[in-house]
Structures are given as structure tokens and as C-alpha cells.
Amino acid sequence: MNTVVLILIAAIFLIWSIFKSKEKTKESLILSKNLLVKTFVEIIGVMALVGLVLAILPPELIKQLLGNSNEFLSTVYGAVIGALTIIPAFIAFPLSKSLYQSGANLTAIAAFITTLTMVGFATMPIEIKYFGKKFTLHRLWISFVAAILIASGMAVIL
Amino acid sequence: MKKIISLIKNNKLIFISIILYTIAFFVKPEIFFKGLEMTKGFLIEMIEVMPPILIISSLITVWVPSEVIMKHFGKESGIKGKFLSIFTGAISAGPIYAAFPVAQALFLKGASIANLVIIISSWAVVKVVMFMVESSFLGLSFALTRYALTIPAILIMGYVMEKLVKREDILEEIENTEIIYNTPKEVLNDLPNMNCGACGYANCKLFAEGVIRGEVSIDDCVIRAKARKTA
DSSP states (O other): OHHHHHHHHHHHHHHHHHHHOHHHHHHHHHHHHHHHHHHHHHHHHHHHHHHHHHHHSOHHHHHHHHTOSSHHHHHHHHHHHHHHOOOOHHHHHHHHHHHHHTTOOHHHHHHHHHHHHHTOSTTHHHHHHHHHHHHHHHHHHHHHHHHHHHHHHHHHHO | OHHHHHHHHHTHHHHHHHHHHHHHHHHOHHHHHHHHHHHHHHHHHHHHHHHHHHHHHHHHHHHSOHHHHHHHHSGGGHHHHHHHHHHHHHHOOSOHHHHHHHHHHHHHTTOOHHHHHHHHHHHHHOOHHHHHHHHHHHOHHHHHHHHHHHHHHHHHHHHHHHHHOOHHHHHHHHHHOOOOOOSHHHHHHTSOOOOOOTTSSSSHHHHHHHHHHTSSOGGGOHHHHHHHOOO
């Protein structure tokens, strides 16, 4: 749904741009192509690696870690697993639900979802290409800490 | 030989995964196939999202004047800029890596570090559609609480990042990740190929040959430099 809107917006802008100036449109399309090449190669590599890791890791292990009787420890595990993997969000939520039903702690799940979407160690090489090492590393650890704090806050409120 | 080494260096991750997948194929075929299946899922998402994202980022780079970006996303934009950044992230589609090109385009045009972080983070977390999915699976109170805590956290993260990272840090590092070119064709691939002649050479091909001979640097290309940092 969101994707359709996105494609529509891009198409409308592009048509508007063609009407305004053919030259500038050409310039921006060349730019998009260069960006695509730069990003594509890197992302495919990242995804292939994450796919392999997820294929090796048994889901039972994740369940065990997130359902640890020590709530703080399981929250940290949740945050670490979320930070290391990338899964499309629409898979992450059903997965979280099944983890919860099989005994994972709610705070661990909150940490997992938050780092999953916000941190992304897997996409680090891509981020470094766009913003450099310093920005990327700082953003990652700050997001990680924030995710743990958010999860702990949820433990207090819920 | 030199060419092969630079090819591997520029595409490290791909090579590592090819090697690992080859090992998996011989040692444990079921992991090989399961891994491929997972990767396929990611790729489909990426192929849908990335082309329109990149077109939008490039159109921003080419069309939107720096002054406009600076006014709405720059250091002086204040609370309004923060909310605009959250909004920009929230209405966008795609996973976090889709945010990078757009955020970079805005940053190079003058968006502040704080707003850069806010855009990336809210792109990842603050989503209307995702909120509905989350509340249907994990309950409304779970989703509401998580959002209520996450949005202020994102604002604080932006503030902290602004203290830690300076604009120049990022610009310097992006500039320094230069690729070493071996043939005019490789240079030509990275040029806009508009044959504008602003570099002093008659066309891009001659300019590319000049880069290989060491007479000029690829950054002397006027259009390329303009596209890379307008700020």
C-alpha cells in the first residue's frame, strides 16, 4: 500500500520534471542510476549474508533467549538480535506475536522490534557509504541504548 | 590483476557471501536453499522500493534549492523542522536503508545533523501502516506505549548526535571514499556524461582520459561536484 503511494509520488514528480526541463530530468535520472548501482551491490551482499545467518540460526534458540527468566538479560538479547538482523516489518510483527505466545518477555519483544527497525548493524556498510564511519557508529550505539531504554520504559508502564 | 583486486575490494560483501554460500551448498545444501529463500524475500522488497526512492532523492538534489531545505530542515528550523523531519520519515515507505539516499540528499542541501538523525529514525519506526500492523498483532496498548516512548527518544537522539558529530566529519568522509580508477571507461561510468565541457575538455570521454593520466581529478567535473555537495 505504502509502496504504491511511493511509486505514484516518484512518477508524478518525474513527469512534472520532464515538463519543466528535459535537461535537468536527464541529469537526475543519471544520478539515480549511479545511486542505484552504488546501493544495489552493497544491499544484495548484506541481504545474502543475513539470509544465510537466519537460515542457520534455529528459531528455538531465539525463543529461548527472549524468554529468559532474567528479564533484563532477555531484553538485551532481544535488542542484540534485532540489531543484527533485518527482516521486513510485516514479517517481524507476526514473528513477535508467535515469540510472545511461546513465552518471550514483552520487554524483550519491544527491544527486538525497536532495534530491528531503528539500528541495523547489517546495513552498516551502506550507511557508511552515505554518511561516513563516525556518524554511522555514533548513530548505531545511541539508537541501541535508546531501544533498551524504550523497552525498559515499557516494562514500567505496561 | 590490479583490476580484479579493486573489483573485490569494492564489492567485498558480495564476494564474502558468494564464498559462504558455496561452502553451504557443499556442506549443508538445505541451509543454502533456506538462505536463498530468505534473501529472495528481501530482494523483492528492495526492488519495489529502491527505484522510486532513488528517483525522488535525485529529483530533490537537482530541483530543490538549498535555501529551501536549509530553511525547513536546517539548524535554524527549530521545532518546526523537527516535526517536519518526523513527518518526512513517517510518510515514506521502505526499510531503513531506503532512508539513506533521501536523507543524504537533504543533508547535502543543508539539513542539520539532528534532523538527519530524526528523518532516518522516524523513517524506520514512525509509520502509520506499521502502527496498525503492530497493534493488531501485539495489542493497541503495546503499540501506543512504544510509539509514545520512541518519538521523544528520537528527538533526544537527534540532539545528542548533533553534539557528537559535526557536519564536516560527514562531508570529509564521503569525499575521502574515492575509488581508484584504472581505465577511462570506469571514470566515464561515474560521470554524468552530459558532455557539457565545463571541465575544460571537449567531452566526458576526453575528461575521463585526463583523469586517468592524472591531469585532473574526477571531482573537477562541475555537474558531479554540484550534485554531490550543493550545501
